[in-house]
Amino acid sequence: MLALAAAVSFGIALLFNLFDASLGEITESTLVVLGLLLVALHLGGVGAGRSFSTRSWGRRARR
Template sequence: MLAIVAAVIFGLALIFDLTDLSLGEVFDGGTLLTAGLLCVALHLAGVGAGARGRSFNWRRTRSR
């Protein structure tokens, strides 16, 4: 899920960069790029996939 969010954020950052658009002082291409990298790092660290993986392992061990 975080990888999809990161892809959307990277897409917005690219559009902002190509059009030289910025939403005030806070949200520009660099800020969105940093947010996208944070989402990718969290995805690679395994954040957001824990609950689904544990329930699958529980069902598999119970069926033996």
């Protein structure tokens, strides 16, 4: 989910760049930094719920 939000952020930043637009303090670079933060959180495992390793460990313990 965070990766999807990062992709949207990068897409909006691209549009800002193409049209030389900004929304007050929210500029193209702000959206790029937001996208990088979301990608870092995604790669760090934030918002992933239960991990696959936890589920597989639970199955092995039951055998």
